Amino acid sequence: MRKFLLFVGGLVALLVLLVNLGPMVLLGLSIWLLYIIFKKFVKSDSTAGKIGWVILGLLVLGMAFSNIYAVLGIAAAFALYWIFKNWKNDDSDPVVDSDEDDPFRNFERQWAEMNN
Template identity: 35%
Template sequence: MKKFLYIVLGITGAIVVLANLGSLIGLAFSALLVIGGLHYFLQSHSTLGKVFWATVGIVGLLTAVSNIPAFLGLAAIALIWYAIRKWNGEPVAMKTKSNDPFENFEREWKQITRN
């Protein structure tokens, strides 16, 4: 029964993603406007250039925020990702590595003593 639920979840998510594909492309374009505006704003030395690139970034930000269907598409992509991970039996949480030298030493010591 769980497998059937994951199949239905994945198919529903795929339909929502395909229905919102245009708005997802628009969101990507808005993100490019924001990133480009910020990049050129930081590189600009003139006041007029800074005003222009800040305006470009703000326009990109406003179009991204007003693009609500794209956020539904992103939620559907997350839903598909969740369904695939659960279908394969993989944990949904991401593994993070610690930079603590003691934890790294303990992990390496466990691997050495197993062999």
């Protein structure tokens, strides 16, 4: 049942990610443009140039806020990562015999603890 729920959750997250792929690209582009505009603003010497860069920056900032739905896509990508990471996570202990003093006998348990 756990694998089925993870599978359904993965499908939903994949659909949300695919639907929000365009806004994610535009959000990344607008953040990159804001960085470029900020660098040009700092290098500008004239007051008119600085005012122009501020106006352009506000326009690009408006473009960034219009793509705020990209955060849903980022959350869906994180959910897909989490589902992929927990897909093969078994709750069973690989070694039934427990002798804590012998590391060779409990190698499977120690290896499972290192991987978690």
